[in-house]
Amino acid sequence: MAQQGGAAGITSTDTKLFASEMDRVMARMHEGMAAAKPTGNPDRDFAAMMIPHHQGAIEMAEIQLRFGKDERLRRLAQGIIVEQRQEIAVMQRILDETPALMPTSTPAQGHTNHMHTEKKP
Template structure:
């Protein structure tokens, strides 16, 4: 789905909630849509692999960026979203997807990804939440 179509689908859903003003939606919607579109673009590019001849390795090579895309979109929800229940779900998505990436890498004998601050914390995170 193109970014424009995604935006056209999301805006009516946001407006239907009635909780936010049009200005608040515009202030959060544009950077949210940009962040999720960038996440989708990175994910789709990284999922396009040259087959290795090993189904298991190819599965992990495609699923890792797929899971990272979910993490990146969940981080955008944490940064721009307002619904506490959805923000809790986004936090769970981040943890679950990170664990699944690590499990797939371990299953193939790869080293674990390096330990890093949570995507929403730490000075190095581009998606650091502001309070």
Template sequence: MILRFFRPGLGAALLGARVLFALAVSPAAMAQEANHPVPAGQSAEERAFLAENDTAMTKMMNDMAAKPTGDVDRDFVAMMTPHHQGAIDMAVIELRYGKNEQLRRIAQEIIVDQMQEIQAMKLALGEQVTDTSPAPTQPGPRANPQSSPAMAAHDHMNMSLEMKMQETK
């Protein structure tokens, strides 16, 4: 074994460096694997879905790389907020393109839950929570925005958040 020729301290250090390098490279490699090229035989709708999802994932990953402030709680919220927003963005994309009603309902729940958690984290830090607008589920203007699934999820979220705030008083 090659490590036998090195002093024990150096061999352990080299092994440790390889492990740390592997751990550091793995998330980057996994993120790159998510950005794979789209095969040519896909429909325009599938290509649009994958392109939007790739954009959402890239934005989430970039935004999660928050600069540390020295305040663990603020750093946690700074990293978790884009993580939750990425889930919201991907759920909106499912609502825009998905056909499975069960998955669409789950996507609506994800939107509600993640928006509530973002607001709860901001409230825990004493930050002002702004009123949220519904997430669009169709590209461009809608004929009747009041009928969107995201609008229903938004209304449910506001009602649930109000109930949670009442419980804490």
């Protein structure tokens, strides 16, 4: 049987489970953010990294709702879930509309390539 904790009936088992689930969610969030490879388009790259960040925040808020007792934090967690879902939807639409790559040739590169293709007499 789990030991009784001090705060509002939270057991040591609950505390360990809370910590374990938060660690799991944070690891997945960081993996998702790191998996977003730079495309050269800052807008797209920002959205691609922020989506897993927001998803992590949602999952952390859901864990708070399962384990937390403070009504202020529970309300905050509920708001985070609603707002972050809406923001993910906006960022996903932007990703769907935004090209993944910027042109591969910059003006300076184009000029250099042009010079190499010219034939000299």
